[in-house]
Amino acid sequence: MSPYDPSAFPPFAVTVDLVVLTVRRHALCALAVRRGEPPFQGRWALPGGFVKVDEDLSAAAARELVEETGLCAHDPDSPVQANGAHLEQLATYGDPKRDPRMRVVSVAHLALAPDLPAPRAGGDANSARWAPVDALLTHGGYGREGEQAAPLAFDHAQILSDGVERARSKIEYSSLATAFCPPEFTVGELRRVYEAVWGVALDPRNFHRKVTGTPGFLVPTGGTTTRQGGRPAQLFRAGGATLLNPPMLRPDV
Amino acid sequence: MSPYDPSAFPPFAVTVDLVVLTVRRHALCALAVRRGEPPFQGRWALPGGFVKVDEDLSAAAARELVEETGLCAHDPDSPVQANGAHLEQLATYGDPKRDPRMRVVSVAHLALAPDLPAPRAGGDANSARWAPVDALLTHGGYGREGEQAAPLAFDHAQILSDGVERARSKIEYSSLATAFCPPEFTVGELRRVYEAVWGVALDPRNFHRKVTGTPGFLVPTGGTTTRQGGRPAQLFRAGGATLLNPPMLRPDV
DNA sequence: GTGTTTATCGTCAGGCAGACGACTATGATC
DNA sequence: GATCATAGTCGTCTGCCTGACGATAAACAC
Numbered sequence: 001m002s003p004y005d006p007s008a009f010p011p012f013a014v015t016v017d018l019v020v021l022t023v024r025r026h027a028l029c030a031l032a033v034r035r036g037e038p039p040f041q042g043r044w045a046l047p048g049g050f051v052k053v054d055e056d057l058s059a060a061a062a063r064e065l066v067e068e069t070g071l072c073a074h075d076p077d078s079p080v081q082a083n084g085a086h087l088e089q090l091a092t093y094g095d096p097k098r099d100p101r102m103r104v105v106s107v108a109h110l111a112l113a114p115d116l117p118a119p120r121a122g123g124d125a126n127s128a129r130w131a132p133v134d135a136l137l138t139h140g141g142y143g144r145e146g147e148q149a150a151p152l153a154f155d156h157a158q159i160l161s162d163g164v165e166r167a168r169s170k171i172e173y174s175s176l177a178t179a180f181c182p183p184e185f186t187v188g189e190l191r192r193v194y195e196a197v198w199g200v201a202l203d204p205r206n207f208h209r210k211v212t213g214t215p216g217f218l219v220p221t222g223g224t225t226t227r228q229g230g231r232p233a234q235l236f237r238a239g240g241a242t243l244l245n246p247p248m249l250r251p252d253v
Numbered sequence: 254m255s256p257y258d259p260s261a262f263p264p265f266a267v268t269v270d271l272v273v274l275t276v277r278r279h280a281l282c283a284l285a286v287r288r289g290e291p292p293f294q295g296r297w298a299l300p301g302g303f304v305k306v307d308e309d310l311s312a313a314a315a316r317e318l319v320e321e322t323g324l325c326a327h328d329p330d331s332p333v334q335a336n337g338a339h340l341e342q343l344a345t346y347g348d349p350k351r352d353p354r355m356r357v358v359s360v361a362h363l364a365l366a367p368d369l370p371a372p373r374a375g376g377d378a379n380s381a382r383w384a385p386v387d388a389l390l391t392h393g394g395y396g397r398e399g400e401q402a403a404p405l406a407f408d409h410a411q412i413l414s415d416g417v418e419r420a421r422s423k424i425e426y427s428s429l430a431t432a433f434c435p436p437e438f439t440v441g442e443l444r445r446v447y448e449a450v451w452g453v454a455l456d457p458r459n460f461h462r463k464v465t466g467t468p469g470f471l472v473p474t475g476g477t478t479t480r481q482g483g484r485p486a487q488l489f490r491a492g493g494a495t496l497l498n499p500p501m502l503r504p505d506v
Numbered sequence: 507g508t509g510t511t512t513a514t515c516g517t518c519a520g521g522c523a524g525a526c527g528a529c530t531a532t533g534a535t536c
Numbered sequence: 537g538a539t540c541a542t543a544g545t546c547g548t549c550t551g552c553c554t555g556a557c558g559a560t561a562a563a564c565a566c
Contacts, residue, residue, distance in 0.1 A: 010306040011264030014347070014358050053263040053356065057347040092345040092360050094267070094310040103306065105267050105358065107345050188512070206555065208514065230512025231562040249554075441543070459524065461545065466522095483543025484531040502523070 012094075013104045016061045017048035017156065019090060019163030020069060020111040022130065023180045023196045028167075029130040030160055031068060032141050032152070039100050040153035044141040046160060047128070048106065061087060061109035068128060071113050085113040086179035090163050098155050110163045112179035133164050168197055173247035175217055178238035184221055186233035187211055200251050210248065216241025265347075266357045269314045270301035270409065272343060272416030273322060273364040275383060276433045276449045281420075282383040283413055284321060285394050285405070292353050293406030297394040299413060300381070301359065314340060314362035321381060324366050338366040339432035343416050351408050363416045365432035386417050421450055426500035428470055431491035437474055439486035440464060453504050463501065469494025 020031035032044040047068040051060040062073040065087060073087035087109060094105040116130075131141040137157055139149040151157055171177040171194065178185070180193045191207045211217055218236040226232045273284035285297040300321040304313040315326040318340060326340035340362060347358040384394040390410055392402040404410055424430040424447060431438070433446045444460045464470055471489040479485045 009266045009303040012267045012304075012358075013262045014265045014267070015262075050262040051265075051347070054349045056349060057345060057358070089344055091342055092310060094304070094360065096307045096309060105265075105310070105360070107347065107358070186513085203555070203557085204512080205514075205516090205557085210554085212514095226512090226563060228512065229564070230510085231514080233513055246553075251555095439544085456524075456526085457544075458526080458546080462547095463523080465545095479532060479543095481543065482533065483541085484545080486544055499522075504524095 010103065013102060014051045014057075015048050015104055015106045016051060016057060016064055017046045017093075017106045017108045017159055018061060018064055018068065018111055019046060019108060019160055020065065020071075020085075020113060021133070021163065021167055021180075022113045022115055023193050024115050024130055026192060026196050027132045027134075028164065028196050028199075030133050030136055030163075031128060032131050032136060033068070033128045035153055043150050043153045044131070044136065045153035046108075046156045051107075057089065057107050058087070058109075061089075061107075061111075065109075065111055069113065069116060071111070071116070073111065085111050086176060087111045090159070090166060093155055093159060095155065106159075108159045108163065110166055112167065112176060114180060114182050133160060137161060137164075168250075171197060171248065172250055173244055175238060175242055175244060181238075184223065184225075184235045184237055186225060186228065186235060187218070188228055188233055190218075190236075194248070198250055202251070214241070214244055215239075217244060263356065266355060267304045267310075268301050268357055268359045269304060269310060269317055270299045270346075270359045270361045270412055271314060271317055271321070271364055272299060272361060272413055273318065273324075273338075273366060274386070274416065274420055274433075275366045275368055276446050277368050277383055279445060279449050280385045280387075281417065281449050281452075283386050283389055283416075284381060285384050285389060286321070286381045288406055296403050296406045297384070297389065298406035299361075299409045304360075310342065310360050311340070311362075314342075314360075314364075318362075318364055322366065322369065324364070324369070326364065338364050339429060340364045343412070343419060346408055346412060348408065359412075361412045361416065363419055365420060365429060367433060367435050386413060390414060390417075421503075424450055424501065425503055426497055428491060428495055428497060434491075437476065437478075437488045437490055439478060439481065439488060440471075441481055441486055443471075443489075447501070451503055455504070467494070467497055468492075470497060 018031070022029050031047055033047045035041055035043050035045050047064055049060070049064050051057060055063070065071050065073050065085065069085075071085040073085055090108040090110040092105060092107045096103060098104065098106070135141050136152060137160060140151045140157075152160065167176070177190060177193045177197070180197075181189055187208050188204065190211060191202055191204060194207070195202055216239040219239045221235045221237055223235040224232040225235055271284070275282050284300055286300045288294055288296050288298050300317060302313070302317050304310060308316070318324050318326050318338065324338040326338055343361040343363040345358060345360045349356060351357065351359070388394050389405060390413060393404045393410075405413065420429070430443060430446045430450070433450075434442055440461050441457065443464060444455055444457060447460070448455055469492040472492045474488045474490055476488040477485040478488055
């Protein structure tokens with residue numbers, strides 16, 4: 001590493017951007033905010049903001065997450081908090097031209113959250129909403145009446161795409177899919193998470209055998225529920241296991 | 254994202270650090286450089302440097318890789334170049350205290366290279382060398398006569414550890430292990446790569462069946478070699494497949 | 507009660523991995 | 537040149553896991 005001659009390095013702005021995913025109505029959705037100022041004024045974008053001087057990157061991401069959703073992020077290692085979401089670093093985007101005004105390096109983070117009430121529009125965004133990732137990726141989240149179809153701001157389509165791909169692959173070999181579920185959930189609800197994230201249909205019987213047979217994945221709470229209709233289903237909580245071995249298999253691929 | 258009021262965001266220095274891995278003498282080794290200036294003067298560190306004003310992050314990483322090793326990085330998508338190495342972004346480290354002098358955010362990259370001649374000490378490093386990752390992680394690469402045992406500089410032990418873990422897991426489900434091999438290699442050489450990276454012994458017969466039976470993983474070149482002693486072995490090149498399905502299975506875990 | 511929906515248990519066949527035997531082809535050693 | 541050591545390659549067998557189902561159970565809507 002070079003010596004820190006102050007004239008030797010250019011100054012960068014560093015931001016965090018968030019890919020916040022959830023499953024609503026059988027669809028994988030992401031949190032999008034509408035930009036209030038140029039550039040890309042009026043366009044949908046991922047939530048994010050500047051990292052503060054004395055703030056760690058993960059702390060900045062957690063702060064933005066709270067500001068936008070009220071969700072409290074928790075480390076994978078620390079005990080799960082109520083209303084908590086999974087948060088992890090995704091990747092860093094630093095193309096010199098990604099922001100037309102100046103050199104900005106954005107450290108994108110991925111958050112997985114259970115289905116939530118409508119988001120609160122936070123900070124500088126005119127509004128915020130959940131939108132299906134397909135819609136966000138193909139035409140920037142068009143969906144409101146009279147709204148112009150336009151891609152996401154900056155390189156946020158790329159970031160979102162990378163985040164979705166990370167989520168899709170990570171639920172294969174980890175228990176992360178439970179992060180999309182409420183604290184107690186049924187096997188069927190977990191299966192619908194997999195189906196929404198992967199966009200495939202899974203056999204309920206084989207899925208049931210697989211998840212209940214994987215040690216540490218699910219622990220029964222004793223209760224049952226009938227909120228999905230049909231025969232009452234057992235309720236489970238996420239077990240201690242974080243890595244699934246052998247993994248869940250995604251059809252096709 | 255906030256408006257770009259120039260007083261609203263603090264300036265950061267952005268660097269790239271490299272975890273360059275190779276397999277030498279049946280051991281997974283990483284490239285380490287000795288720091289020439291404080292802080293951590295005289296200690297071993299990962300190669301790296303500042304990102305230039307108009308330089309993409311991946312371009313900065315590729316530039317540092319050439320400066321340190323002479324290796325030419327290639328995209329996973331683009332055709333393989335002679336003497337090329339695999340290069341990918343690893344993670345970004347931005348703890349406010351990770352550098353005692355100022356706020357530095359480092360975008361770490363992971364490079365996988367075939368066994369190379371001795372590295373050239375580049376730029377500001379007094380010297381550079383390959384060292385087994387175990388040694389680097391436990392006592393900072395102590396190994397030369399009379400050298401003091403000391404951890405790697407900055408948070409480079411953490412970065413190296415993350416890079417090694419990435420490599421260990423990625424050769425499970427991708428054909429990346431071939432990046433550690435010369436352009437033509439035998440099944441046995443590829444197996445020794447897996448054994449070195451994972452630190453386990455693999456059954457030669459089952460390994461042979463697995464890799465030759467995975468479509469697109471290996472393509473025979475027709476030639477044979479006897480450089481390892483014993484019966485001559487068929488030579489292969491890396492096939493077009495990048496994802497192994499089903500993956501290689503790491504024993505134990 | 508009948509039909510619908512969802513949950514859960516079972517069965518069966520095919521595929522793949524681990525364990526390991528057997529044979530082949532080279533160089534090294536006596 | 538016979539023997540040995542080393543490494544490569546092909547087969548066999550067994551057990552586990554998965555995918556494709558059938559069948560039963562327990563709720564709700566009419």
